[in-house]
Structure formats: structure tokens, C-alpha cells
Amino acid sequence: MPELPxxxxxxxxxxxxxxxxxxxxxxxxxxxxxxxxxxNLSSKVESSTVTTVFRRAKYIIINLSNNRSLVIHLxxxxxxxxxxxxxKKFKHTHFSILxxxxxxxxxxxxxxxxxxxxxxxxxxxxxxxxxxxxxxxLIGQFNDRYLLNVTKNKKSPIKNIIMNQKYIVxxxxxxxxxxxxxxxxxxxRLGKDITKRDSEKLVRAIKSVLKKxxxxxxxxxxxxxxxxxxxxxxxxxxxxxxxxxxxCVKRSCQSPIIRIVIAQRSSxxxxxxxx
DNA sequence: ACTTATTCCTGCGTGC
DNA sequence: TGCACGCAGGAATAAG
Numbered sequence: 415m416p417e418l419p420x421x422x423x424x425x426x427x428x429x430x431x432x433x434x435x436x437x438x439x440x441x442x443x444x445x446x447x448x449x450x451x452x453x454n455l456s457s458k459v460e461s462s463t464v465t466t467v468f469r470r471a472k473y474i475i476i477n478l479s480n481n482r483s484l485v486i487h488l489x490x491x492x493x494x495x496x497x498x499x500x501x502k503k504f505k506h507t508h509f510s511i512l513x514x515x516x517x518x519x520x521x522x523x524x525x526x527x528x529x530x531x532x533x534x535x536x537x538x539x540x541x542x543x544x545x546x547x548x549x550x551x552l553i554g555q556f557n558d559r560y561l562l563n564v565t566k567n568k569k570s571p572i573k574n575i576i577m578n579q580k581y582i583v584x585x586x587x588x589x590x591x592x593x594x595x596x597x598x599x600x601x602x603r604l605g606k607d608i609t610k611r612d613s614e615k616l617v618r619a620i621k622s623v624l625k626k627x628x629x630x631x632x633x634x635x636x637x638x639x640x641x642x643x644x645x646x647x648x649x650x651x652x653x654x655x656x657x658x659x660x661x662c663v664k665r666s667c668q669s670p671i672i673r674i675v676i677a678q679r680s681s682x683x684x685x686x687x688x689x
Numbered sequence: 690a691c692t693t694a695t696t697c698c699t700g701c702g703t704g705c
Numbered sequence: 706t707g708c709a710c711g712c713a714g715g716a717a718t719a720a721g
Contacts, residue, residue, distance in 0.1 A: 415714065448697065490714050525698045527715065570692065579716070587714065679714070
């Protein structure tokens with residue numbers, strides 16, 4: 415489940431490798447991803463050079479010298495790996511990008527919820543997938559005042575609010591559960607019942623868990639790996655996600671971790687520590 | 690304007 | 706061993 419730390423891990427992995435490299439060829443093996451790959455995508459990117467690689471929300475953005483941006487979303491099971499040649503194609507390799515100096519990236523995505531598109535860099539922020547994106551959680555603008563303002567008067571559970579990309583980007587099911595545990599807030603608590611103190615703790619927890627996970631290369635639960643193919647390590651540091659029935663990690667607590675479904679998503683929390 | 694349900698897809702675990 | 710089934714979930718979209 416690629417969330418902000420997993421996407422950032424991929425960006426960190428490909429950035430130094432493909433920067434200033436020329437795209438020789440874009441090869442697609444299947445066009446039916448979440449959105450069909452544009453028919454003219456290859457002609458819009460081939461023979462241009464990479465100028466910048468960065469992340470916005472859960473998107474990977476590769477800016478090109480021809481004033482276009484190549485945008486990739488990993489969906490749920492999307493992976494990007496770097497290989498030396500393109501001879502070995504995996505079962506779910508859906509496209510590959512061949513750069514000069516024998517550098518190749520492959521996009522592997524069994525569930526095909528990922529997608530790629532190219533757009534003019536100047537209009538990227540106005541693109542329908544970008545125009546409604548909320549604030550980046552790791553910048554100063556995301557603070558307790560911002561979150562409190564978002565949560566006030568809302569009748570939906572706090573977990574849904576922090577996972578909603580129009581308010582805060584990059585937080586998905588894993589890190590929402592983790593951050594709520596770290597701040598002692600029950601995932602079902604309604605937005606309107608979040609206090610200033612809760613907001614302070616939750617903001618701190620979100621920033622902290624995302625940063626720690628990035629440092630360890632993200633969480634390799636089902637599909638995510640680093641671009642080298644190596645697993646991330648943060649799955650071993652999770653407090654509640656996927657730990658139904660296990661004991662709370664807090665020594666003084668030891669209560670069982672509970673799984674409930676909120677808005678069709680598994681949510682994990684400690685029955686004692688979170689209210 | 691907000692809230693909730695539905696939809697896409699394949700691999701994996703479970704039960705008969 | 707094989708098959709049916711449910712589940713995993715990001716987020717646009719439709720529906721309420």
C-alpha cells in the first residue's frame with residue numbers, strides 16, 4: 415500500500431539515477447491500468463531529458479526538458495524497479511522506460527490500480543488529479559491550527575478526515591492507524607470532537623511516523639520494495655496496523671489490539687490507549 | 690458542501 | 706488437488 419513514505423522512497427531511489435538522463439524509449443505492455451495509458455504518451459516523452467524528480471501527495475513527478483511532466487501513481491500494488499537491461503520482464507510489468515546509459519525503470523503492478531500520464535508542466539497544478547489536493551503533511555503549513563480548522567464541525571470519523579487527500583495528502587490506511595495510536599485518539603472519534611490538544615498531538619504523530627518510515631525505506635507489507643528490489647523495514651516498527659489480537663506495545667498497557675472496519679477499511683487501535 | 694457507497698484488479702488465505 | 710469465496714485498499718466517481 416504505497417503511501418507518502420513508500421512513494422518518497424521510490425522518488426529518492428530513482429532521482430539521482432535518472433536525473434539528466436535522456437528517455438530513449440517508452441514501452442508499454444498493457445494499456446489497461448486504472449486509466450488507459452495515453453496512445454501518444456511515448457511520442458510526448460521520447461528523446462527528452464529528465465530535469466527534476468519529486469513527489470507531490472502520492473504522485474511521482476518526472477519533469478522533462480520539453481516542458482512536460484510524466485506523472486506516475488502506484489495505486490495499491492505498484493512498484494518501480496531499476497534494472498540494467500530490459501531483457502527480463504516480470505508477469506506484471508506494464509510499462510518500462512529506457513534511458514541512455516542502459517538505465518531502465520520497470521513499472522510492476524499486479525492489481526493495476528496504478529497509472530501514468532503526461533501533461534504540460536505549467537498546467538500540472540490545474541490537472542484534475544492535482545487541483546483538489548490538500549496540504550503536504552511534512553511542511554509547516556500543516557500544523558495544529560490547520561487540522562483543527564479542518565476537523566471542526568465534521569461528522570465523519572477522524573481517520574477518514576486524515577486519509578482524505580483534499581485535506582492532507584499522503585496519509586493512507588497504515589499511517590492513519592499508526593498516527594492515531596501514537597496520539598491516543600480512537601479512529602472512530604468524530605472530527606467535531608477533536609480538541610486543540612488532540613490536534614497538536616495528532617499533527618506531531620503524523621509528521622513523526624511519516625519521517626521515521628521514510629528513513630527506513632517505507633513499509634513492505636505486500637508489494638512495496640525499494641527500487642533496488644530490497645524490502646523496506648518500517649513494517650517491523652508498526653504499533654497497531656495488522657496486529658489484531660496482539661498486545662499493545664505500551665508496557666503498562668498490554669491490552670489487545672482491535673480491528674474494526676471504518677468506511678470499508680480495516681482500522682487497528684488499542685482498546686485502552688485510544689479514546 | 691458534505692458524506693457514504695461503488696468501482697476497478699489480482700494474489701492470497703480459508704473452508705469444504 | 707481444486708474450486709468458490711472474501712479480503713486487501715487509493716481515490717475518482719456516483720449517489721444520497
